[in-house]
Amino acid sequence: MSELLHLETFGPVHALPVLHYRMEFAHLVREAVQALHPDCIALELPSTLESPFRRAVRRLPELSVLSYPAQEQSVYLIIEPADPLVEGGRLALEQEIPLFLVDADLDAYPAHDEPLPDSYAVQRIGLAPFYREVAARYREILPAEEDLRREQAMAFRLQQLSREHSRILFLCGMAHLERIRELYGKPLAQPLVRARREGVEIANLHPECCQEVLAEYPFLSALYETRRAPLPPEPAQGGASLRKSFHAFELINGGKREIREEVVLAESVQRSARRLGPEGELPDRQKVMLRLFLEAARHYSQETGDRVERWQMRAFFRFARNYALLTRRLLPDLFQMLAAARGCLDDNFAYAFYRLASHYPWQREASDLPTIRLSAADLWSATRRIRFRPKEQQRGKGRSLVKMLNRKKERAPGEWLEGFDDPSICSYPPEDLAIEEYGRNLKRLGVLQLSEEQGRSEPFSTSMLDGIDMRETLRNLHEGKIYVRENRRLRGGVGCVVVIFDEDAGAERFPYCMTWLGEHEQESDMAFFATPPTDHIVGPGISRCEYGGFLLSYPPRRIYDVWSDPDYRGDFTKAEVLLLAALDYALEKDVVYVAARPPRSYLKQYAGRIGKRVIYLPLGSLSPVTLKKLRVFHVLFGKDKRELAKDYVW
Structure with missing residues (x-):
């Protein structure tokens, strides 16, 4: 078993305490499955969503959205690869392990704004001490009635599963696990919970919404997804460039050289995935941040011709680190990195940084499902903005959202070449x-x-000329004279x-x-x-x-x-x-x-x-x-x- 992994065991249940929508815990799920070889996997999700959840997981790496109406509003569940519950369901389907969703389906659930440690700490100290500190904090918080109902339902369902399975891997949020463990050891009656949910829909997420609604920024999710499978070969240096170029003969002959921005960004993802360490290792967020900066710097140099100097790189990482510490985080989120990129370099670099950070190669607008657009307002209430060229928002619980101002792009590769039919040139x-x-x-x-x-300097006699020459006065202080300076006009x-x-x-x-x-x-x-x-x-x-x-x-x-x-x-x-x-x-x-x-x-x-x-x-x-x-x-x-x-x- 990995030194980072920790499982809470009670009966045949091996529970992995997780923080939702965090890459480190998604990787721990993979390690838990590999170490335990469970004969079933139980998830902290309502059983009423099981059928659409399975379909959405099978679509990965394409992102999906589960939605259903509840109390005159829509509830959304984003199916993204860096979420531990999604990773657990995905491994169950890939390895043909029985999968069970054991949570209760409630119409209303209160919003919790609970400050939690940065998930990056798990990679440094391991899950066991991390969970001990979080569990101690939750003991001081009085649980809501909805939490108790859900925990009773999950404990009862685990009791049922334990009669048929000897190694149950249970993926559960840290806020609930300790109370579920206590309830598991008590006789429980079957709770009254909803058995069926009407109006559950599954949709394809529009690619332009990825940077705004994903919990982990798209570049990080893309790296995690790439490293799940055998790593692709590293793209050659000096390959496709973001700089759009053509030759005069191409224009004369009506030809157009097509360079798609998505291809260049996808190559950056592949190159970074290869350089984050051996296959199967958990990607280190610090190294991910470094790769994101280096690739953005390369694109920035291609577009502007300006080099990113080492002192600018040092200033960026120092600024981002200090900004993260001010918000009690170990590492900066995307909002803070963009603020550092804009402040330590310029708007063009911040845009190049944003463009790569918000790229998720597999998402397409065309799909076998209806495509849905979501914004921060549909999911979260708290937002904040940063202004350079892009506009960025951040949602609560330390998760960042980014939204771009509209900037014109080619509707089809090579479209802009049609404007070069005028032989005369001029400036702006x-x-x-x-x-x-x-x-x-x-x-x-x-x-x-x-x-x-x-100019010339001379000892003061009758005129101050153009003022006192302090340098000459100090240089000849031993003379006890004041020197004045005359600036000769050109x-x-x-x-x-x-x-x-x-x-x-x-x-x-x-x-x-x-x-x-x-x-x-x-x-x-x-x-x-x-x-x-x-x-x-x-x-x-x-x-x-x-x-x-x-x-x-x-x-x-x-x-x-x-x-x-x-x-x-x-x-x-x-x-x-x-x-x-x-x-x-x-x-x-x-x-x-x-x-x-x-x-x-x-x-x-x-x-x-x-x-x-x-x-x-x-x-x-x-x-x-x-x-x-x-x-x-x-x-x-x-x-x-x-x-x-x-x-x-x-």
């Missing part, structure tokens, strides 16, 4: 305004830096601005080189190198790109295509081509150059020979949040796309 105006404003800000920073470099101004995010030394990541002319007198000419528009389609005729670097030149409509200009041919990188063009087209003496490294001395000498000057600003001195926002831009194939771009640009 809101992004133009943002980058023009940032260019003006960089010019101001360049002027300020040059003024400080040309004559003229800054002509062009060059920003280099990535020099693209291998010339592979940013092959798309373009020169755009300003459309009006308040817009600069622009030359840039970026990722190809064909790599990431986000709407009909709308592509999402990422700058490697760009040049802003004002006034507009003066710049020639710098990428085909023979003056810049030679052994120059793309960043150096932009700097050379900036020096040539700048009407002012100074050019601002922003990059991770300063330009080569040759370029500074060239600037001096033509009467120009390069003001270097380190990329690391600027706000990384602002740079990340500016680095992404959209290419629209036709000006008619500007009206609808707001629905697809995010």
